[in-house]
Amino acid sequence: MHPAIQGVITIVLGVGGCIGYFYFANQLLDKVIFPAKGPNTGRNINRANQIRPWLFLFPAMFALGLYLAYPVFETLRLSFTDRSQGGAFVGFANYSQMLDEPKFWEAIRNNMLWLIVVPAMSTAFGLLAAQLTDRISWGNIAKSLIFMPMAISFVGAGVIWKLVYEARPEDVSQIGVLNAVLVGLGGEPQTWLTIPLWNNFFLMIVLIWIQTGFAMVILSAALRGIPEETVEAAIIDGANPFQIFFKIKVPQIMPTIVVVWTTITLTVLKVFDIVFTMTNGQWETQVLANYMYDKLFRANDWGVGSAAAIVIMLLVSPILAWNVYNARKEMR
Amino acid sequence: MAGISLQNVVKNYGRLEVVHGINLEIDHNEFVVLVGPSGCGKSTTLRMIAGLEDISDGDISIGDRVVNDLPPRKRNVSMVFQNYALYPHMNVRENLGFGLKIAGQSKEAVEQRVQEAADILGLSELLERIPAELSGGQRQRVAMGRAIVRHPEAFLFDEPLSNLDAKLRVQMRTEIKKLHNKVRTTVVYVTHDQVEAMTLADRIVVMKDGYIEQVGTPMEVFNHPVNTFVASFIGSPPMNLIPATITSGQVEFRDATKIPVPSRLAGSVSDGQEVIFGIRPDDLTPIGHGIHEARETTDIDLTVDLAELLGTETLLYTTFVGQEVQGKMFDPRDVTPGETLTFRLSLDKAHIFDAASGQSVRRH
Numbered sequence: 001m002h003p004a005i006q007g008v009i010t011i012v013l014g015v016g017g018c019i020g021y022f023y024f025a026n027q028l029l030d031k032v033i034f035p036a037k038g039p040n041t042g043r044n045i046n047r048a049n050q051i052r053p054w055l056f057l058f059p060a061m062f063a064l065g066l067y068l069a070y071p072v073f074e075t076l077r078l079s080f081t082d083r084s085q086g087g088a089f090v091g092f093a094n095y096s097q098m099l100d101e102p103k104f105w106e107a108i109r110n111n112m113l114w115l116i117v118v119p120a121m122s123t124a125f126g127l128l129a130a131q132l133t134d135r136i137s138w139g140n141i142a143k144s145l146i147f148m149p150m151a152i153s154f155v156g157a158g159v160i161w162k163l164v165y166e167a168r169p170e171d172v173s174q175i176g177v178l179n180a181v182l183v184g185l186g187g188e189p190q191t192w193l194t195i196p197l198w199n200n201f202f203l204m205i206v207l208i209w210i211q212t213g214f215a216m217v218i219l220s221a222a223l224r225g226i227p228e229e230t231v232e233a234a235i236i237d238g239a240n241p242f243q244i245f246f247k248i249k250v251p252q253i254m255p256t257i258v259v260v261w262t263t264i265t266l267t268v269l270k271v272f273d274i275v276f277t278m279t280n281g282q283w284e285t286q287v288l289a290n291y292m293y294d295k296l297f298r299a300n301d302w303g304v305g306s307a308a309a310i311v312i313m314l315l316v317s318p319i320l321a322w323n324v325y326n327a328r329k330e331m332r
Numbered sequence: 333m334a335g336i337s338l339q340n341v342v343k344n345y346g347r348l349e350v351v352h353g354i355n356l357e358i359d360h361n362e363f364v365v366l367v368g369p370s371g372c373g374k375s376t377t378l379r380m381i382a383g384l385e386d387i388s389d390g391d392i393s394i395g396d397r398v399v400n401d402l403p404p405r406k407r408n409v410s411m412v413f414q415n416y417a418l419y420p421h422m423n424v425r426e427n428l429g430f431g432l433k434i435a436g437q438s439k440e441a442v443e444q445r446v447q448e449a450a451d452i453l454g455l456s457e458l459l460e461r462i463p464a465e466l467s468g469g470q471r472q473r474v475a476m477g478r479a480i481v482r483h484p485e486a487f488l489f490d491e492p493l494s495n496l497d498a499k500l501r502v503q504m505r506t507e508i509k510k511l512h513n514k515v516r517t518t519v520v521y522v523t524h525d526q527v528e529a530m531t532l533a534d535r536i537v538v539m540k541d542g543y544i545e546q547v548g549t550p551m552e553v554f555n556h557p558v559n560t561f562v563a564s565f566i567g568s569p570p571m572n573l574i575p576a577t578i579t580s581g582q583v584e585f586r587d588a589t590k591i592p593v594p595s596r597l598a599g600s601v602s603d604g605q606e607v608i609f610g611i612r613p614d615d616l617t618p619i620g621h622g623i624h625e626a627r628e629t630t631d632i633d634l635t636v637d638l639a640e641l642l643g644t645e646t647l648l649y650t651t652f653v654g655q656e657v658q659g660k661m662f663d664p665r666d667v668t669p670g671e672t673l674t675f676r677l678s679l680d681k682a683h684i685f686d687a688a689s690g691q692s693v694r695r696h
Contacts (some may be wrong), residue, residue, distance in 0.1 A: 229417030237431035237478070238405030247434070251421040272615055 018059070025055050026065050068226065072283040072313070079306035094303040104308070105293040106284055110200055111315075114271060114287065117201070119264040121208045123257060126215025130223055131245060133216070143220070147213035154210070158277030161206045164277075165192040196284045203285060206274050222256040223249060262323035269316050319329045334485040335360045335518060336381060336396030342389035343376050343542075352375055352542045355389060363512055363519045368539035369565070374522045375490055377539070381520060382411050382488050394485055407636035410479035411488040412689060416471040417497055418463040424450075424474050425459040431482050449481040453507075469500045476511065486518040493528065505531060526566050530554065538562050560690040563610050563683060569647065570609045572657045575687060578605045585609075585653045585686070589639035591630045594679040600693040601684060607693070610683035614645065616659040618673040623662050634659070634675050639667040648673075 029051060030036065034044035082090045098104050130144050133139035135244055149157065166176030167189050179189040193199045234248045250257070261284040272289035279285040281294065288308060296305030336358040343351035351373040358364045366374040368464040379385040381392055383404035391398050396525050397408050410431075428444045428449055437445075450456045453473045463471055472492060479487050492508070493501045509532055512519055523529055530550045531535050538545045538553060538561075546558045557563035557571075564570045576583045578601045593601055601607065614623065617630065634657070640647040646664035650657050659675055661667065684693045 123647070182515070227417065229413045229415055230419055233411070233413060233417040233419070233478070234430070235384065235404050236382060236411045237434065237482075239434050240405075243434050247430075248419060250387070252419075288640075 003188040011078060021059060022056060026052070049203060074087075074315075075306045075309050078302050079310050080303075082303050082307075083301065090303070094307040098307050098311075100302050101279075103286055107175075107281075107288045110285060110287050111269065111271075113200055114204055114207075114268045115265060117266045118204050118207050118211065119261045121204075122211035122215050123261050123265050125208065126217075126260065127219050127257070129212065129216040130220035131249075134220060134223060143216065146216055149210045149313050150213040154207075154212065154271075154273035155277050157206050157210055158274045160277050161202075161209075161274075167200060169193040173306040193279050193285075194283045199279065199283055199285050203274055203278055206278070207268065207271060211264050215264065216261050218256060219253065222253040226252050255326060259323060259330060262319055262326065265319050265324065266316060269312065269319070288315075334391065335362070336486060336520065338377070338381075338390070339376070340390035341380060341387055341392060343373070343380060343385065344388045349388075350542050351380075352368040353537075354542075354544050356537060356544065356547065357518065358518060361516045361518055363521065363532060363534045364537060365417055365521045365523060365529040365533035365535075366537045366539055367523055367526055368545075370524055370571070371541075373542040374524075374537075374539050378488050378520055378522045380409075381486075382409055383407050385397075405522055408482075408484050409486045409488055410482050412472075412475045412479050412488065412492045414491040416463070416472055416475045418471055418478075420463050422463050423460050424455060424477075427463070427474055428455075428459075428477050428481050435482075444484075445481045449477040452480065452511070453477045468496050469504060472496065472504055473507070480511070480515055484517065486520060489519065489521040489523075491523055492521075493523070493525075498527075508532060527568065528650075530566070536566070538565060540565075556692070556694065557610075557683065558692050560608055560610070560685050563685070563692075567612055569613050569658050571612045571683070572616065573657065573685075574609045574611075574653055574657065576607055576609045578603055578607060581608070581619040583609055588652050589619050589632065589653070591632070591677065592617040592679065593684070594682050595628060596680065597682075597684050597693060606687035608685040608690070610685060611677060612681065613658040613660045615678035615681040616657070616675050617678075618648070618659070618661050619676050621661040621663055622676060622678070624678070626676070626680055628679040629676050629678055631674050631676055635672045636667055636669055638669055650675075676689070 001021050029048050034048040034051075036045050036048075038044075069093055079094055080089055080091060081087045082093065129143070133142045133146075136142070152160070163175070164177050165179075166174070167179050168174050168176070170183075170189055176189075178192060183189055192202050198272055230248055230252070231244055234244050239248065272290055272293065275281055275287050275290045276293065277284055281287070281290045289312060292305050292308035292312065295301045295308060299305075336356075338354055338356040340353040340355060341351060342349065342353050354373075354377065356364075366377060368374050376385060380387050381394075383399065383402065387400050391400060393399060394407055394409065419430065422430065425446055428446045432442045434446055446459075450459060450483060453476060455470075455473060455476065455477055458466065458474075463474070466474065472495075475492070489508070493504050496504060505528060508521075512532075521528075521532060523525075524676060534548055536550055536553045537547050537549060540561055546562045547549055548556070553562060553566050557566060559572055565571060574585060576585045578584070579590070581593055581598065582605060583593055584590045603619070615626070617623070631654075632650060634650040636648050636650055637656075637662075638649040640649070641664070644662070644664075646660055646661040646667060648659040648667065667673070685691060687695055
């Protein structure tokens, strides 16, 4: 069968199945289990209304349980077993092996670098773009352009930027923009992605490029929510544009900035695709997610791979909790 | 120490002109109220004085400086906004001190000025609170405090009491008046509420559609409105305005009722002139229920449609020449709708406006 037809059938079955589930489960509840008639009409309606939310939540909870909660426990279990010994329980052996590997520490160091640089730069550029695009006539076009990378997948972005950083021998014309410019200015072509430490930053630029649009959109909405009078009051109070921005506007949108920052932090901790497509962790650019992938699918060492996954989860969880807490606080 | 002067000030937004070359001289330490219906240009005028809006044409001077092109911070004015506009992330102390702090004043100087303003406005207990923890009246007081700490040359108030409930509004009105007595400064105050204008102003500026209709003390504006707009806008309930014709030295209404032309206006009208006769409800009172002994009166019988009891007085709604006319009964007795009373009309308080121009026939 043609894959397109398969796709259409899948969509129809999936969407139809969902609608069917909600419709028939609801009918079953209202007509059969707790019918709104007979001697207990009032009680039945109340009970049906108590059960209904659970009925509707069930598919989502089931899917999340199967694909999210269960894997967490299974990964935790696997991280204590060794494949070469037939899946025998080995305690913290995988963890200690991992901690002895320089590649793991390289990944931790790089992840920390990403963690410091990317959310800060994305939020800063996003805030700057939000403030500046609000004041110019072609601001909306600028905004669309800045937001556009959001629509590109990380893999796609990785490929695009790999071409930007592409290096050819000196006597061949350069197809990478960066080297083309450099050579045009009289420099020598550089293999950007192999320069240790710096190459990390070249990779980070890709994620900053993508996430700035996200930060800009959210922060732009927040900036527009600031009461105009507080800005006018500050103008009358004698504040200059910088003071208005940093002392009046930014403090008022601080909760949003925190949410944007932590949201990007979560993305950063999970970063995989960009590194995978551009350097695959070579030349000291390893990150945790790619390390995990290496162990799990290349070395087929599910024990250490799972241990790495658990480490990532432990790092993400507190930030996630804080993010949810802040997002809720802001909604109130 | 400065008055404010507006000369031929024009404001337009693109092709739409909203303020049409107004002239106004505000004296040093004077409390001037700009009053008018919404859209009359009063707020725009205030914002031009503040520097929040550009001036399209004309000159605005504060003291002897023309401030047309000065940014707001160099004009040394402070402004109180309708919805307080407090900085939500700062406590009261920081809100009050913000302007001084960014002006580079020393910590001690800021602290001293903040304390002084807090004492004047009774905010000392609230200095550590943030705006969200304050009541509407307290927020308004902080907004005023933020204006006075800077010792500006002029205070600008933009409908500062509109967001408060009726009772608090009256209370804050008194406080603003007291504040002005304490901190003598030039004040420009914008409101659409003629009661606020009457109670607060040294001089009232009545505006309509981007023009100044009349400038005068509250009593001048109340007693001698220059046209029908001012007459109906100032005073509550509004002045009754009834079309009539001058016939052989008498005011003849459309139903042929005739009353004498008030003697002080006799020389200002001519036979056959179409006019609008104006009389305030206070000066149209049933016999024996007036407030003052008028020197010149005439009596007419009117049937009461509705009586509104206000305690010390009762508002009487009647129909005269096919339009609603309000009278007042002081020291009231019970009145039943449908009752016909003889009303005494105080001619010496009556007004006559030219019907075509709407201007008062009284010479100024």
